[in-house]
Amino acid sequence: MKSWLNRAAVPLGLAAFVALLAQVPLLRNPNFYFTDDSAAQFLPMWHRLGEQLLAGNWPPLLDNDSWMGGNLAAEALFGVWNPVNLANYLLVAGLDDLALSAAVVKTEFLVLLALGVYLLCREYGAARWASAALAAALPFGGFTLYFQASTWVAGLMAFAWVPYVWWSARRSARGELYPLWPFIFGALCVTNGNPYGVLGVCAVLFGLLVEFWLRKDKPALRRVLLVGLCVAAVVPLVFLPLLGASAVGLRTGKELFNIGQLVPSLTDLLNLSLPSHLPGIRAFDPSAYRMTVPATYFAWFVLPLLAWLDFGVLKRRWRELAAVFTVAAGYLLLSLGPSNLWMFRWPLRHVESLFLALAVLTAVLLTAGLRTDRLRERVLATGGILLLSGYLAFSAWPKISARHLLSLALLAGLTALVVLAARSGGRWTGRLSAAVLCGGTAVVLVLQTGWQPANADVAAYRFPASTAQLHEQFAKRYRGTTVQIADRGLPGPNGENRDVLFGNMYAAAGVGTPTAYTGMGFKPLHKALCLTFYGGTCRKAYPALFQPTESGASLADLLRVETVVVQRSLFTTPEHKPAPVPGAKVEPDPLAGLPEPAYPPVVYPGWRVEESNDAVTVLRRVRSLDWPQGRLSQVSGGVRVISDEQRGQRTELVRFTRSEQSGGKAELTFARLNWPGYTATVNDQPVAVRNGPGGTVVVELPAGTRSGELRLHWDPPGYQIGIGSALAGLLAALALCVVRFRSRRRTAGDGRFGAFR
Structure with missing residues (x-):
């Protein structure tokens, strides 16, 4: 001892x-x-x-x-x-x-x-x-x-x-x-x-x-x-x-x-x-x-x-x-x-x-x-x-x-x-x-x-550190999925982080938002709303959010957005466009055809101004969203949804019926990003999953299906292969231990742990 x-x-x-x-x-x-x-x-x-x-x-x-x-x-x-x-x-x-x-x-x-x-x-x-x-x-x-x-x-x-x-x-x-x-x-x-x-x-x-x-x-x-x-x-x-x-x-x-x-x-x-x-x-x-x-x-x-x-x-x-x-x-x-x-x-x-x-x-x-x-x-x-x-x-x-x-x-x-x-x-x-x-x-x-009390070579965000303060300041004001039309570093009369947040700070505040920090991004949504990796946007993201898409609904509807926060200084300050990175591919601007928005923002039908101050205008959806238990955002082709239930983050179950008189495609759109790895079944039969506007998940019901249950599930690519491979590595390491133990016992007379060869 x-x-x-x-x-x-x-x-x-x-x-x-x-x-x-x-x-x-x-x-x-x-x-x-x-x-x-x-x-x-x-x-x-x-x-x-x-x-x-x-x-x-x-x-x-x-x-x-x-x-x-x-x-x-x-x-x-x-x-x-x-x-x-x-x-x-x-x-x-x-x-x-x-x-x-x-x-x-x-x-x-x-x-x-x-x-x-x-x-x-x-x-x-x-x-x-x-x-x-x-x-x-x-x-x-x-x-x-x-x-x-x-x-x-x-x-x-x-x-x-x-x-x-x-x-x-x-x-x-x-x-x-x-x-x-x-x-x-x-x-x-x-x-x-x-x-x-x-x-x-x-x-x-x-x-x-x-x-x-x-x-x-x-x-x-x-x-x-x-x-x-x-x-x-x-x-x-x-x-x-x-x-x-x-x-x-x-x-x-x-x-x-x-x-x-x-x-x-x-x-x-x-x-x-x-x-x-x-x-x-x-x-x-x-x-x-x-x-x-x-x-x-x-x-x-x-x-x-x-x-x-x-x-x-x-x-x-x-x-x-x-x-x-x-x-x-x-x-x-x-x-x-x-x-x-x-x-x-x-x-x-x-x-x-x-x-x-x-x-x-x-x-x-x-x-x-x-x-x-x-x-x-x-x-x-x-x-x-x-x-x-x-x-x-x-x-x-x-x-x-x-x-x-x-x-x-x-x-x-x-x-x-x-x-x-x-x-x-x-x-x-x-x-x-x-x-x-x-x-x-x-x-x-x-x-x-x-x-050097701080590293001045990196960004100093100066976010509030208290999650209770963040909940009090933001979660009570910004309910549901919140889209923020803002850019970091622009001046605000109400001080930093009182009306807008960047990065993943909305996660700590209990607010869901597409304007979150990302290390890898998602091209369709990035192009649809000109999102940056830290959660900033350009001015034209505001009209882009409310423009009808090819499905007929706006992105605000397809993403189940309930709150929109518009930063005043983004519209009153000359817009900064970062210099292109040498060696990187320059992509065309997908929002080039949209008109330049003004401030105060246009209030689109179905929305109202909830709050306005010198820093931001906050808009709120007038009518409550359908199917509050899940992430279903749009249906077409005469589909009637009986229930939509989200089970965890990766699985969603939709029970539905469809009238006999309805024709054409019957599609269900979900306020989820179509990351590789989504699968769907209708009455246990596999169906295809495709990209909708902004990269949302769209599932088309098989022709002739009049009722049943759609199960949408996501596993990361290589999920089962990765688990199997890691378990194989663990078992192999354990097998090596067994071999080593037996070898040690055979040479135990040497009295030394490392005697086996």
Whole structure:
């Protein structure tokens, strides 16, 4: 028991330390973890997903009220097959404050990442103190903290599992761990739905193949390959829906070009230890020529200690460290690559994986001990490294020279303390060194979050964080499906987020809207209402909503819209048309023939003005909609609907009759988007499903059918294949465990867990 406690003391202390450091950014910016995509996309949808789970809707693959953003299986980034994610969604649904929810969940994954790095460094023979120092530093690297943790949380959630995959796969290959563990960690990474996580799994497994091939360890090589195949079997479950929906999506994922966006240079990557360095990387503001955050910062001690490290250990252990070298080299090339490479945009996203490999190498070097001979030469070399770092930072932005000088003084002082600890010798050397390394990480974090309390390179939405406030402010005013004719960033006299919301915030407010955030889009509805990915529209979306379609009904009727919110400034401010993206196909404007609308908006028959102020005009449908229990919006051909019932999000049942005298087509239109995967039966006989106006679902009744039941159901493309493939991967991993267990029993006399070969 005492031995176990001794082993657990460092990881537990590390977890507490990282959890404490994760709160430092909140001291200056309470919404640090609730910004950009975290605010517009993830947190409000997590809240909606938690509500769906509490309502018994599992797995939550579809959210009809989010329309273009509601194909949760195809959006992938929500990780609806990941049990850890689902547990967190339940937690978010139980908390009123979305900013607090973001801080809790992101702290959890920063701690998970740190523990994974610690285990990985220990696996490569690094000492506890050195492993803990690197594990505490990596989660607070510039990109991980300011981009992954602050905004792009799906990347953080996937990246956090990569060290566990690496650690468990290597231990399993060496016979020290059952193969079920790398399968579990690999599945947790893959089911997060982030392609960069899948790339990370592939990279570390490939690196291990290289390592054991160089070591001529065929059994280990075979084990890595088999485990990799088991993990690969989970991929179809997550990504087949994305591929299946690509036919109607806006993002094809086939781009290959370079516009320099979020592409770091080699000098940016070399200056990875100076806290004040702001790299000259092009972000999203076309007028900016440098970033506002230290996106390429890794750890304060890596460069200053270079002159004191014994690099001979890398030469002596190069075969054991071959996987680390392979991963580092691969991610270095990716970090310097083109801005768009298939589905992998923005090479800056690869930097943290490069730093993961560097963390392992640094931990191994620190464990070998600092060399304190030839003291004068080493001091001069360290001074030269610091001066070069300072010059590069000064060149990037001379205006903040005071910060650069403070950073250089801090690094010089901390480096001196580490060297003094190493020269002291004795049993406390490692602990003293760890205290200085981790203490320096904390000091740097305080400085950086004081200098840059928020990531100004991404969108600052400033949404209300309280779901109770959102319900009070919007759900009571905007009832039923609500279409918002508005654009983000336009001025409003009533302040931000009082009358309009963007992204998925209406999901947190309990309002269904076609103007939701989407990572992939839906072409027919996008063209019909000129929707943007964050939920904005153009002016002509207003008349387009009420124009008769080819079915005779308007889109407002076919979508079962009950409320329309029209933003005044959209009509009184010159319309902004974004510049075309280089390399992207330019589509013609589908609303070009519509007249330019005016403000106040024309009130169409069947609608009335419910509310009007200096910011918006709110219109409400006069008559209640038919079939309130389902999503049926129009019938033709003499069909009389007896009942329409929605069962969950994916299934709808309609009981109907049709008069003997009626002729022609009998069609039923549903206020659902016709995502690939819909099937329909009439009296248990399959019938076709086609696109209606705006991409709505249309089902034609078979000729001669006079009564019966129509069942409409949606499964993501590849649904059964994906489930079967994932189960096959799990069974294969269990089978490998059985084989390993039997092999272990046969060699039990050796008294060693990993004796079997």
